[in-house]
Amino acid sequence: MLGMEDQDQHSGDTGQPELSLYLLARALGEALTANQVAAAAFDHALRKLGAVTAGLWLLGEDDVIRMTASVGPDSELWVEAVGDIPLSSDLPAALVVRTGTIVSYSSIEERDARWPALQGVAGSPAVVVLPLSARARQFGCMHIGWPSAGVATFPPDSSVLSALAELCAGAVDRARLYEAERRGRRTLEFLHQGTRLMVSALEPDEIVRALVRMAVPQLAPWCAVYVADGDRLERVAVEVSGDPELSELLMTSGPVHVDADVPLAEAYRTSRPLLLPEVRPEHVVGTYPADHAKLLLSLGGGQWSGMVVPVQAGGRSIGVMSLLSPEWKGTPPSEVRFAAEGLAGRAGMAMHIARRYRAQVDNVALLSAALLPERLPTLPGLRLAARYVPAGGGVCGDWYEAELLPDGQVLVGIGDASGHGIPAAAMMAQVRNAARALAVAGISPGRMLDHLSALVLGGQPESMVTALYGVLDPATGGGTWANAGHPPPVLVGPDGSAATVALPPGPPIGSVDRPYAETALELPVGTRLVLYTDGLFERRGEDPGLGIDRLVKQAAAAGGGEDELADTLMQSRPETTDDGCVLVIGR
Incomplete structure (x- = not known):
């Protein structure tokens, strides 16, 4: 083993190429890029041979040879003058890569005579171009330039050049494999990121x-x-x-x-x-x-x-x-x-x-529009506002009703068929349409719920539907109400006070075959009655009574008219995956 003193003593010795190649091999072991390979070759071997410039030219997938790394003053001028070199060219780099042979010239005059296309191009007067190969494939070349052919080291020993080219070729090939692996890993991570982003x-x-x-x-x-x-x-x-x-x-x-x-x-x-x-x-x-x-x-x-x-x-x-x-x-x-x-x-x-x-979504929007009232009726003595938010933006089992009946009274109601999506919407449509037909026939709200329960029990006994219906006289505000397991309505007084209205709750539609009670309720002038579904107050794991109390407070605190009240309650609903529906009736 040589000590540091011996290494320093030999670092300028051009007579020991074996030592230079050994030092080069050790330096190339740490090179991870073409630039590092070129710098190591120049510092540990070529400078000692009297060279002033060196460059690595690599063959691309498009059969074009390009300068990839360089050391020395005139390399950039050479690239600027010559540019990329097609593999089919007769220039020295292309000839070396195609044939795998060493090409050299000892003067600018010799170069220009052999390759007229290089006339006027600045560069080293004496140059050797070495092939680079690995895994039985020529993948580039290395040029080395001297200030003149008269230096003692030109032309160098061919065995030294061959050994130097072999070391550099192995290092460049390893660096390319490393870079290819790094780029491949980065590409796969990039595509994985793209997959996650786009599927969301x-x-x-x-x-x-x-x-x-x-x-x-x-x-x-x-x-x-x-x-x-x-x-x-x-x-x-x-x-x-x-x-x-x-x-x-x-x-x-x-x-x-x-x-x-x-x-x-x-x-x-x-x-x-x-x-x-x-x-x-x-x-x-x-x-x-x-x-x-x-x-x-x-x-x-x-x-x-x-x-x-x-x-x-x-x-x-x-x-x-x-x-x-x-x-x-x-x-x-x-x-x-x-x-x-x-x-x-x-x-x-x-x-x-x-x-x-x-x-x-567009089809669902059309279906939703078909299942709910096209518009709220305009009636003397009553003001109506409604809001409807399906879970996930699709159709749902929640619905509201406001329809003028042939006798001048108004059918109002709200309901919730269990589940989401098309099945719940289908059940909702069946119940809602049947209720409208029964009301048009003059059936009172309690008897209406009796018939609806029998309808659901006979067709889809596993389904559950809650509903609250009333038939109002718009002139007096009086009406008859019946409740099938639905949350109680909230009455907001002229002074802004709010409280739930006690309506005897019957069982959900389709759960049991038993008659529903009817309750008379009058809406005084200046009051507003709020009908709603559980999507406006329920939180997972919370007592529903707490949610209703919270909704009552929100109704009391809301200002403005019926539309403002409906907006406030809908916007205040807790984060939920449930459907939401509200109907506000004001006098």
Whole structure:
């Protein structure tokens, strides 16, 4: 083992390449990036050989060789002058990667004679280009530059060069595998996050907004989503990193026709991802109106690349997602393509579910409108207000009733069929419609509940329905009431005092076959009677009496008229998954 003194003594010794290679191998063991590999090679070996510059060129998936890491003064000038190198080129880097042979030249004159395309390009006069290979595959090359061919170390020993290239190739390959694993793990975490985010959304617009927020800037600094509407692709979300004003402006751009000769429409029509090595002016002009296209083309920022991914649901395209970046240098990395396609696929499924949910909600809204009174009657002497909130936004088993009868009296009532959704709504509709028919026939509230109980017992004995019905004379405020297991109404006096009204509670409809008592009740002028369902006061695990007391206090504290009272009680309802319904009758 060498001590530190020996290492320092030998660090400038160009006559011991084995020691330099040993030190290089040890340094490369800690290198995790191409830049670290290039720096280690230069510091521990190449500098001792008299080299002044070095660079690593790696072959991309698009068969283009790009400078990935460099050390020395002229590397950036070289990249700026030469740029990316196609694998099919006859330049030294492409020749070395294709053939796996070492290429060198000892002067600028020799270089320009052999490769006329390099005339006028600044660079080291003497250069050696070494192939980089690992796992039986050429994946790049390494260039090393000397200030002149006259230095004692040029050309270096070929065995030293081969050993150096082998060490660097192994380190670069390991760094690439490490980076690929890291990016793959990050991509999977990204998609997992996208799945959780999108399955929690049930509004298509919310899903699209979540999509672009996730994509920018993790996948690209620019993302736009278009959704098909007939023969047009409507721009529904745009996100430009760091430029919310531009994002808002582009949202005002018009739609893109599905038959347009632009990448967006092509990806939609073919249902295949489309890669754009270069976003050309005609792409921009064909996608945006003239003033917006002119603005975008004036932004600069170098060459932008892009990709367009179809958003699919049920085996067909429902839109597209576009991603743009100036950093991809031709095509997006494979992990970006994988993540973008995965994200678009998840968005498509989520949007499909959201659209089905929206269609169901719309149908439920129509059903709800059909099951409840179309409007409250306008009557001299009575003022009515009603509010209705189904659990989860759908239909429910709660209902209210306010209907003018043929004899001039008014049928009012409220009820609650157990359960939620369509089954509860079906039971509610059956009971409500039967009650209306019985009232029109002149049946009093007590006898009405008798008939309704027999109806439920005969058809669906497992169902339970509570209801409170009254028939009022709007001129006098007098009326007859009957209660089938429903919470008592609340009477609010002209002075704002409030209390429950004692009505003999009969059993719920459909529970037992027994007659219901009737009670006479008069509403004096200035009073308001509140009918409600348990969704306005019940809390899980709480005594229902406490909830009713709380509702009575809320009614007493509410100001304004019938509408204000109904709003106050509905807005004050506890957090609950139960349906809620309230009817306020005022004189």
